[in-house]
Amino acid sequence: MGWIVLIILVALALYAVYLYNRIVTLENRYQNAWSQIDVQLKRRTDLVPNLVETVKGYAAHEKEVFTRVAESRERMLRAGSIDEQAEAANMMTAALRSVFAIAENYPELKANENFRVLQEELAGIENKIAYARQFYNDAVLQFNNAIKTVPGVFLAGPMGKRPHVYLEIPETEREVPQVSFRPAS
Amino acid sequence: MDDQRPQLPNVFTDQATGQRISLLDWQASNRRASWLLSLFMIGLLGGIGYLAALAFDPGGAIFFVGIAAVLAVTQSAAAYWFSDKMALAAAGARPATVQEHRYLVNVTEAVAIGAGVPAPKLYVIDSPVPNAFATGRDPEHGTIAVTSGLIKLLDRQELEGVVAHEMAHIKNYDIRLMSMLAATLGAIVLLRDLVLRSLRFGGRRSGRGGGRAQAIGMILLVVLLIVAPLLASLLRLAVSRRREFLADATGAYITRNPEGLARALEKLRDFKGKLEVSEGVRHMFFINPVLKLNANSLLATHPPIEERINRLRRM
Numbered sequence: 001m002g003w004i005v006l007i008i009l010v011a012l013a014l015y016a017v018y019l020y021n022r023i024v025t026l027e028n029r030y031q032n033a034w035s036q037i038d039v040q041l042k043r044r045t046d047l048v049p050n051l052v053e054t055v056k057g058y059a060a061h062e063k064e065v066f067t068r069v070a071e072s073r074e075r076m077l078r079a080g081s082i083d084e085q086a087e088a089a090n091m092m093t094a095a096l097r098s099v100f101a102i103a104e105n106y107p108e109l110k111a112n113e114n115f116r117v118l119q120e121e122l123a124g125i126e127n128k129i130a131y132a133r134q135f136y137n138d139a140v141l142q143f144n145n146a147i148k149t150v151p152g153v154f155l156a157g158p159m160g161k162r163p164h165v166y167l168e169i170p171e172t173e174r175e176v177p178q179v180s181f182r183p184a185s
Numbered sequence: 186m187d188d189q190r191p192q193l194p195n196v197f198t199d200q201a202t203g204q205r206i207s208l209l210d211w212q213a214s215n216r217r218a219s220w221l222l223s224l225f226m227i228g229l230l231g232g233i234g235y236l237a238a239l240a241f242d243p244g245g246a247i248f249f250v251g252i253a254a255v256l257a258v259t260q261s262a263a264a265y266w267f268s269d270k271m272a273l274a275a276a277g278a279r280p281a282t283v284q285e286h287r288y289l290v291n292v293t294e295a296v297a298i299g300a301g302v303p304a305p306k307l308y309v310i311d312s313p314v315p316n317a318f319a320t321g322r323d324p325e326h327g328t329i330a331v332t333s334g335l336i337k338l339l340d341r342q343e344l345e346g347v348v349a350h351e352m353a354h355i356k357n358y359d360i361r362l363m364s365m366l367a368a369t370l371g372a373i374v375l376l377r378d379l380v381l382r383s384l385r386f387g388g389r390r391s392g393r394g395g396g397r398a399q400a401i402g403m404i405l406l407v408v409l410l411i412v413a414p415l416l417a418s419l420l421r422l423a424v425s426r427r428r429e430f431l432a433d434a435t436g437a438y439i440t441r442n443p444e445g446l447a448r449a450l451e452k453l454r455d456f457k458g459k460l461e462v463s464e465g466v467r468h469m470f471f472i473n474p475v476l477k478l479n480a481n482s483l484l485a486t487h488p489p490i491e492e493r494i495n496r497l498r499r500m
Contacts, residue, residue, distance in 0.1 A: 120288055124287070124291025127295040130295070131296065131299035
């Protein structure tokens with residue numbers, strides 16, 4: 001009788017270790033998924049001066065647009081928390097969109113090879129951000145499910161794990177890149 | 186808070202049965218079916234070896250079973266290591282560069298991020314006919330080749346759909362499975378030729394007089410020799426068709442956009458022209474390069490395009 005109790009206790013302990021590791025793994029996965037988004041945001045921030053330089057060569061008097069881009073870049077570089085980064089990223093997306101909107105009025109700019117490369121690179125980055133955000137939300141969903149369902153819910157409390165918030169996904173077509181980073185809480 | 190999470194299209198209606206099934210269940214059942222079929226084919230190969238042994242010389246059973254095993258293993262190993270390089274060479278593909286194919290590279294990297302797999306190597310086939318295929322034994326060695334016509338014809342969402350379909354083949358280990366099945370089929374054919382040749386030229390080796398078991402073994406062997414390659418090819422084609430549907434569903438899940446893939450299929454269906462590729466690699470392509478509109482045939486490598494589009498639209 002004593003043996004049976006002992007075996008059950010050992011099995012329970014082993015299972016608890018497995019559950020603990022699984023929760024930690026899933027948490028690491030979504031934190032790692034954020035770094036995917038971070039990489040793309042940094043690449044975009046690095047490309048901005050190059051883009052501004054190219055566009056200024058053809059449309060120097062569109063000062064308002066350049067100011068907005070510069071502001072959003074400033075905020076992006078200063079941003080610390082995920083919330084701040086998300087907000088700055090939204091600003092930059094809007095600012096960049098207005099750059100590409102005015103570019104429509106300058107056929108010579110549109111024909112510039114450097115500009116075309118930058119346009120494709122930035123569109124590609126927007127797209128990668130969208131996919132990275134999707135992957136991030138998938139990872140958060142898995143983590144939240146793990147700590148909110150039985151048996152993970154019994155361990156989540158003692159481990160101090162709480163459900164994480166998703167990044168909001170706007171109901172827009174991916175072809176027109178639009179990124180909203182406001183956490184949906 | 187959780188209610189803001191958008192619905193994923195991971196549940197859809199199976200047209201054949203009219204049942205609503207989840208993608209995960211479907212993936213699991215496909216995997217089971219594929220492995221059962223593979224086991225069956227290996228059993229077929231072993232059976233031929235054993236019967237050949239029985240018919241020729243019961244004492245030499247190990248010899249024929251051994252040959253069958255060695256053939257299957259070496260062919261599978263060769264397929265495992267070299268099938269990607271052979272397929273790329275056969276299709277006349279060259280590596281894509283960031284400078285020349287920035288658009289394709291960006292689209293592929295984005296889809297890879299969404300799928301959570303390493304970005305595959307990219308190759309381009311210079312042909313105006315839109316098509317694509319994937320190769321590589323696991324996600325770490327994944328390779329996708331697309332024609333230059335595909336890049337020109339499709340918009341971003343459609344190209345994402347096709348790339349996601351090919352990435353699904355890599356993620357689901359379809360290429361590994363299909364090349365193993367092809368290798369097993371090759372081994373069966375090789376063994377058949379070997380036995381037929383020794384029947385014709387070598388005659389019977391045993392001088393101990395034909396026992397009854399030997400006679401029955403010989404009859405069974407001849408029947409099996411005729412039936413086995415046919416049966417094996419049909420099975421391989423059935424697996425191939427199932428895997429195409431599965432890759433469509435997985436691709437739609439990765440992009441969360443079944444419509445993009447459906448539109449790509451429509452554009453490819455309406456394109457006039459054939460891609461000249463050798464028969465050995467036809468089954469690998471996104472759509473069959475030669476037969477586009479064939480009906481629900483037992484001999485098709487791919488399901489009919491119409492049915493693929495319909496299933497995507499129902500998700």
